[in-house]
Amino acid sequence: QVQLVESGGGLVQAGGSLRLSCAASGRTFSTYYMGWFRQAPGKEREFVAAISWSGGRTYYGDSVKGRFTISRDYGKRTMYLQVNSLKPGDTTVYCCAAQINSNSGRYYSTTDYDDWGQGTQVAVSS
Numbered sequence: 548q549v550q551l552v553e554s555g556g557g558l559v560q561a562g563g564s565l566r567l568s569c570a571a572s573g574r575t576f577s578t579y580y581m582g583w584f585r586q587a588p589g590k591e592r593e594f595v596a597a598i599s600w601s602g603g604r605t606y607y608g609d610s611v612k613g614r615f616t617i618s619r620d621y622g623k624r625t626m627y628l629q630v631n632s633l634k635p636g637d638t639t640v641y642c643c644a645a646q647i648n649s650n651s652g653r654y655y656s657t658t659d660y661d662d663w664g665q666g667t668q669v670a671v672s673s
Contacts, residue, residue: 549573549662551643556667559633567628567667569643580646580654581619581626585669587639595641596628597654606654611637633671640666 555567569581582597596617597606605617616629626643644660653659 549645549647551645551662551664553641553643553664553667556641556669558670558672560672561634563633563671564629564631565633565669567630567641567643567669569626569628569664571624571626571645578645578647579650580659582644582646582654582660583617583626583628583641584644584657585637585639585641592642592657594655598626599654608655630669633669635671635673637669638671640668642666 550572552570553567555565557565559565578600580597580599583595584592585595586592594608595611596608596615598604598617598619600619600621603619607615614632617626619626630637643664645662646660647662651659
């Protein structure tokens, strides 16, 4: 079993920045994509960003493009999301996810991922 643990969330003023981390642990596995999603209360889970684990190609949702940066440390099995120019609308729980063992060829849907972390809270004040 692989575990995903997010950290780095917090309360910041609008325009501020955070760096979210997603640490993977457990047995050896093949990872194709890792991604970040967020879900506000009463709303559908939204794709934020994804990265191909071996190649490092990055993909972003329209709502965060130009403000957020996804990266990974392959050796540490850790994924990061640098969140800049935060807006109150960015306030929600951010979850990381991993697509392992099989490659769906997609990265933007919740159904494309196999393992999920519990999430880390980001709160942005006006």
